[in-house]
Amino acid sequence: LNLLSSDTVWVFISGSDEDRFLDDVAFGVQCLIYRGFATSNILLFIDQQSSLSILSSYPYPDGVQIFETCDFLNQVLQKKPTNLVVVVTGHGSEHGIDALPTISPYKLLDSIKTITSLTYGLVVLGQCYAGTFNFLEARKVDQVSKKVILPELCIVGATDLTFSVSVPINISSQDILKNFSCTLEWNANLFLFFFMLHVAIPFDIDGDNITTVIDAYKAAGIFTNKRLLSIKQQAFLSFSQTLLSSTISQLVQGAVASTLAQQAKQDLANACDGILINQSPWILNANLARKLNI
Amino acid sequence: MVAFWGIINQMMITNHQHLKTSFNFKNHQKRVFQPLRERKMLQTLSVSKTNVENLPEDVLRLISMGRYTLYKATSPSDHRVSYVLRVSAKDLFVLTNNGSPIEFNDFSDIQITGKVKIEDISSPFVVSNFSFN
Numbered sequence: 001l002n003l004l005s006s007d008t009v010w011v012f013i014s015g016s017d018e019d020r021f022l023d024d025v026a027f028g029v030q031c032l033i034y035r036g037f038a039t040s041n042i043l044l045f046i047d048q049q050s051s052l053s054i055l056s057s058y059p060y061p062d063g064v065q066i067f068e069t070c071d072f073l074n075q076v077l078q079k080k081p082t083n084l085v086v087v088v089t090g091h092g093s094e095h096g097i098d099a100l101p102t103i104s105p106y107k108l109l110d111s112i113k114t115i116t117s118l119t120y121g122l123v124v125l126g127q128c129y130a131g132t133f134n135f136l137e138a139r140k141v142d143q144v145s146k147k148v149i150l151p152e153l154c155i156v157g158a159t160d161l162t163f164s165v166s167v168p169i170n171i172s173s174q175d176i177l178k179n180f181s182c183t184l185e186w187n188a189n190l191f192l193f194f195f196m197l198h199v200a201i202p203f204d205i206d207g208d209n210i211t212t213v214i215d216a217y218k219a220a221g222i223f224t225n226k227r228l229l230s231i232k233q234q235a236f237l238s239f240s241q242t243l244l245s246s247t248i249s250q251l252v253q254g255a256v257a258s259t260l261a262q263q264a265k266q267d268l269a270n271a272c273d274g275i276l277i278n279q280s281p282w283i284l285n286a287n288l289a290r291k292l293n294i
Numbered sequence: 295m296v297a298f299w300g301i302i303n304q305m306m307i308t309n310h311q312h313l314k315t316s317f318n319f320k321n322h323q324k325r326v327f328q329p330l331r332e333r334k335m336l337q338t339l340s341v342s343k344t345n346v347e348n349l350p351e352d353v354l355r356l357i358s359m360g361r362y363t364l365y366k367a368t369s370p371s372d373h374r375v376s377y378v379l380r381v382s383a384k385d386l387f388v389l390t391n392n393g394s395p396i397e398f399n400d401f402s403d404i405q406i407t408g409k410v411k412i413e414d415i416s417s418p419f420v421v422s423n424f425s426f427n
Contacts, residue, residue: 016383187360
C-alpha cells in the first residue's frame with residue numbers, strides 16, 4: 001500500500017492562513033513533489049479568518065487546488081481516492097481543529113469514512129490537542145452485519161492532550177532542500193516538519209527493511225523530542241531574561257497602543273508554555289500504519 | 295540515514311489561540327482562489343526597528359519569533375496606514391509609518407504590499423539552522 005501512488009490523494013488542512021501554517025503546507029507540498037507525487041492529487045483546505053488576502057499571494061505550485069475547509073468532503077469525494085492522507089496544521093483546541101466551522105474529531109473521521117471509493121486513510125494531526133482524536137473508532141463497522149468494512153483509518157497525533165509547538169526552521173543551507181519552491185525559513189510545526197521530511201527522505205528507522213508510516217511516526221517523534229529537549233535549558237534562560245526586561249511602559253499612548261502592548265506582553269508570557277511542555281506523539285491503529293508504505 | 299536528521303535550536307510556539315483582546319475582523323465569506331500564475335507574490339521587506347520605533351519591544355520580539363506577522367500595507371482611503379500587524383488568526387492592528395497603532399474599522403480597501411522582516415532584532419533564543427550533518 002503505497003501512499004505515493006497515483007490513486008492516493010494528499011490533503012492539507014489549516015483553519016488559519018497565518019504565515020507559519022501556510023509555510024507548513026508549502027513545505028509539505030514540496031516534500032511530495034520531491035518524491036514525484038502529482039500536484040493534481042494534492043488538495044489544500046485553508047480558511048482565511050481575517051480580512052487579509054494573504055493566501056492568494058502564496059507560492060503554491062500550479063495544479064494544487066485550494067478550497068475552504070468546509071468544502072473538504074465534497075472536493076475529496078470528487079477525486080474518488082483509493083487512499084487518502086490528511087495532514088492538519090494550524091490551531092487546535094479541546095473541540096478539535098480550529099476552522100470555519102470547528103472540525104470535531106468525530107466529524108472528521110466520520111466524513112472520511114463516508115468516502116465510498118476509499119480503502120485506507122491516514123490522518124496526521126499537528127494542531128494543539130491532537131489527542132482529542134485518539135481512542136476513536138478507526139475502522140468502519142457495517143450497521144447491519146456489524147462486520148468491519150473498509151475504509152480503515154490510521155491516525156497520528158503530534159501531541160496528546162496539550163499544545164503542539166512551532167519553532168524557527170531554516171533549510172536554506174541544505175543541499176537537498178534549498179531548491180524547494182517554498183519559504184525556506186519559517187516557524188514550522190516541528191512534528192509535521194519531521195514527518196513530511198521523512199516522506200521526502202524516508203529511511204527505515206526500525207530495521208524491518210520497509211519504510212512505512214510507522215517509520216515516519218517514529219522519526220518525527222524522536223527528532224521532535226530530541227530537539228525540544230536540547231533547547232529547553234537555553235530557551236528557558238533566554239525567556240526568563242526576556243520576560244524580566246519586558247515592560248508595557250514603552251510608548252503606550254492611546255487606547256489601541258495600550259491594547260497592543262498588553263496583548264504582546266501576555267502573548268510573550270504565554271509563549272513560555274512551549275518551554276514547559278513535552279510533545280507526546282501517538283498513533284491509533286498501528287497495524288495499518290505498518291502496511292502503509294511511504 | 296539517521297545522519298540526515300539534524301539540529302534545531304529554537305524557540306517554540308504553541309499552536310493554540312491565546313487571548314483575543316484586540317480587534318476581531320472575522321469576515322467569513324466564500325472566496326475564489328486564483329491560480330498561481332495570476333497571483334501577485336508578496337515580497338519580504340527588511341525594515342529597521344527604528345522605522346517602527348513606536349512598536350513595543352515585546353511586539354518586535356514576537357515578530358522575530360514568528361508569532362506575529364508584520365505586513366507593509368496601504369489604504370487609498372486613509373493615508374496614515376503603513377503596516378498591518380497580525381497577532382493571531384483573526385486579530386489585526388493597523389499601524390502608521392512609525393509603528394503607532396491606530397483605530398481602524400474598515401479593512402475592505404487595505405492593500406498588503408509586502409511582508410516585513412525586522413532586520414535588527416533577533417529572537418531572544420539562539421536559532422541555529424536545521425542541518426543534515
